[in-house]
Amino acid sequence: MLLETARQCSKQFIRTLTEAFPDHHHTIEDLIAEDDKVVMRCTLTGTHNGQFPEFLAVSSTNRAICQQQIHILRVRDRQLVEYWVIRDDLAVMRQLGVSLIQRANNC
Numbered sequence: 217m218l219l220e221t222a223r224q225c226s227k228q229f230i231r232t233l234t235e236a237f238p239d240h241h242h243t244i245e246d247l248i249a250e251d252d253k254v255v256m257r258c259t260l261t262g263t264h265n266g267q268f269p270e271f272l273a274v275s276s277t278n279r280a281i282c283q284q285q286i287h288i289l290r291v292r293d294r295q296l297v298e299y300w301v302i303r304d305d306l307a308v309m310r311q312l313g314v315s316l317i318q319r320a321n322n323c
Contacts, residue, residue, distance in 0.1 A: 222299065236274075237262030237281070256287045260303075264312055274314055281311045 233240055240262035248255045260283040268274045283303055290298035309316060 222296070232268070233262075234266075236264060236266045236268045238265055239263050242285075252290050252292060254289045254291065256289075258285050258287070259283070260285055274312060277312050279312050281308050283308050 240260060243259045243261070244256055245259060246255070246257040260281070262281055264274075264277045264279050264281060266276060283305075285301060285303040288300040289296055306316070
């Protein structure tokens with residue numbers, strides 16, 4: 217059940233990312249596997265030609281973004297059982313020119 221929920225969340229996130237950044241691309245900088253863990257350091261790039269759905273509702277800015285990310289996966293019996301990601305979403309918002317303070321005041 218948990219694994220299926222994680223899969224569905226991942227699929228939805230990829231749809232959202234593709235809607236906002238149709239040309240998004242992840243470049244793998246490092247990929248390390250040891251025991252039951254896989255660590256990937258990557259760079260996400262893309263051009264904001266779409267719209268963020270739901271709470272952000274940021275219209276297309278046509279601005280390029282670049283974001284460093286670290287993904288950590290734990291695998292058991294060839295199945296993903298845990299997943300963590302570290303990314304700087306605030307830096308992306310700044311690159312898009314989004315003022316989060318202004319957005320908070322409009323709630």
